[in-house]
Amino acid sequence: MDLEKTEELTVSKVKRTLSVILEYANSLALTDLEGNRDKLKGWKRFSTGMAQYYCVEGHEANCDDIIVEKYTSPFERMLEGNREALQGTEREKVSDEIKEEAIDGINRYREDMLMENVPGYETDIETCSSLIEELSEWSRHVEEQQMMGM
Helix, strand or coil: CCCHHHHHHHHHHHHHHHHHHHHHHHHHHHHHHHHHHHHHHHHHHHHHHHHHHCCCCCCCCCCCHHHHHHHHHHHHHCCCCCCCCCCCCCCCCHHHHHHHHHHHHHHHHHHHHHCCCCCHHHHHHHHHHHHHHHHHHHHHHHHHHHHHHC
16 A cells, blocks of 8 residues: 555544544533533644644645634534534544544554654643543443443
């Protein structure tokens, strides 16, 4: 596989990972915004950083503006209490497979930052660990609800 194809595949996976984070964050905002406000603020910064790290919107001059629109603004709308914060955003139906892929994507981001060993990544590395834990718990919770509903 050539480098361009590999980058395209990575970007696609990162976009799905960011979509899962947005979906989960929105579910927390809808159930307990005040109790999750600090977490959502951290995830807003984290998601923006992850999108920039992998250049998910390309390398053009306006790519940061696109990242803000797609990955930062939805968090801002959530934090404002907008119950339709994700309206108009590109989203996929979140399945167990997509959640697992998101966990893998977050873990890869963590590993990439650890490999670079650059000061300043500590907060995102910690956020990776907590997000992986929360998304895993979310998956288990959804599975339990589905089993009880059967």
